[in-house]
Amino acid sequence: MSVFLFILLHNIIPIFLVISLGFVIGKKLDINIATLSKINFYVYVPVFAFVNLYTTTMSMELILVVVFTLCLLLMNSLTGLLAGTLTGKKNKKITSAFQNSVMFYNTGNIGIPLITLVFGGSRYMINGETPYLDLALMAQIMVLVTQNLTTNSIGYYNAAKATMNWKDSVRRILRMPTIYTIPAAFLLKLLPFDLSETFIWPAFDYIKEGLISIALVTLGVQLSRTKIRLTDKKVYISVFLRLVAAPVFAIILIQVFGFSGVIAQVMMISAGLPTAVNAALIAVEYDNCPDFMSQVVITSTTLSAITLTLTIYLANLLFPI
Numbered sequence: 001m002s003v004f005l006f007i008l009l010h011n012i013i014p015i016f017l018v019i020s021l022g023f024v025i026g027k028k029l030d031i032n033i034a035t036l037s038k039i040n041f042y043v044y045v046p047v048f049a050f051v052n053l054y055t056t057t058m059s060m061e062l063i064l065v066v067v068f069t070l071c072l073l074l075m076n077s078l079t080g081l082l083a084g085t086l087t088g089k090k091n092k093k094i095t096s097a098f099q100n101s102v103m104f105y106n107t108g109n110i111g112i113p114l115i116t117l118v119f120g121g122s123r124y125m126i127n128g129e130t131p132y133l134d135l136a137l138m139a140q141i142m143v144l145v146t147q148n149l150t151t152n153s154i155g156y157y158n159a160a161k162a163t164m165n166w167k168d169s170v171r172r173i174l175r176m177p178t179i180y181t182i183p184a185a186f187l188l189k190l191l192p193f194d195l196s197e198t199f200i201w202p203a204f205d206y207i208k209e210g211l212i213s214i215a216l217v218t219l220g221v222q223l224s225r226t227k228i229r230l231t232d233k234k235v236y237i238s239v240f241l242r243l244v245a246a247p248v249f250a251i252i253l254i255q256v257f258g259f260s261g262v263i264a265q266v267m268m269i270s271a272g273l274p275t276a277v278n279a280a281l282i283a284v285e286y287d288n289c290p291d292f293m294s295q296v297v298i299t300s301t302t303l304s305a306i307t308l309t310l311t312i313y314l315a316n317l318l319f320p321i
Helices: 002-028 033-055 060-087 092-103 107-120 133-159 166-174 178-189 201-224 233-257 261-271 277-285 290-318
Strands: none
Touching: 002 107, 002 201, 002 290, 033 107, 033 133, 033 178, 033 201, 060 092, 060 133, 060 233, 060 261, 092 133, 092 233, 092 277, 092 290, 107 133, 107 201, 107 261, 107 290, 133 178, 133 261, 133 277, 201 277, 201 290, 233 261, 233 290, 261 290, 277 290
8 A cells, every 4th residue: 555655646646736737727718729739749749759879779669669559559440449339329520539538548648747747756676776667668759659650640531431541641640759769869879079068968868857747737728618517428338448458457567568667567557547638639620429528538538547557567577677
């Protein structure tokens, strides 16, 4: 119980305090959520990814993380398709919305801060150092990039099958700045000088360090714009699949891929993250059950305070470092 409370107090509650701050600000002030989202998407996330990719040695295990994430996405997609078909009475809109709500999770706004708190906290600190943090963040960044790519391709296509063609999907992917920072980081690593020793690196560091706070505040503002209803059973089925079933699938895949220690823990924790806000924004843009998707986002985010605490606890027991 003491470990459970430690995780809740030191890993989960700090995140929700900042989200709550964003929620209050969103209610009290006229903040443009689109601007906040664009700042996250076009500045903080790509720079964060670039800095971590540039300063970390890539391994085959991290490449396997991408394959793992795609396999997990497929399992979640099939589960969402089945649940959507059974509960939506063959309604194509609710079925595709169900798939998106289960497949795509909040790897950025919550995932990065959570992994930072878990592996950068006192629990894994050795002689004042955090030896597992860099590897854990790199694994989470690979999940983040994979999720971003699929959300902005499969997610859009899934929500607008009748109106969107493959060219539109490609255009959306090509507008994602993160996909350019990845090859840029690897190419610059090949050059005979260290970019981190130049005068521009402190600017990258400032932006990198700001991601956690700006991402959580943005999420809080986004949630403040969501109307809360507690009567739709489909919402709770989706939330159960996202927060409970997905980590179980992750455990199975972890055994298949042979992951252990830090990577295994990150994969299990990441799999239990709440539904991505972007999934709700896609639903709004294409009128694909936006009320259902908004309810799933706010419900899964709220309940994840409990489920993520348990998931982190179990990940530590099942895959000790």
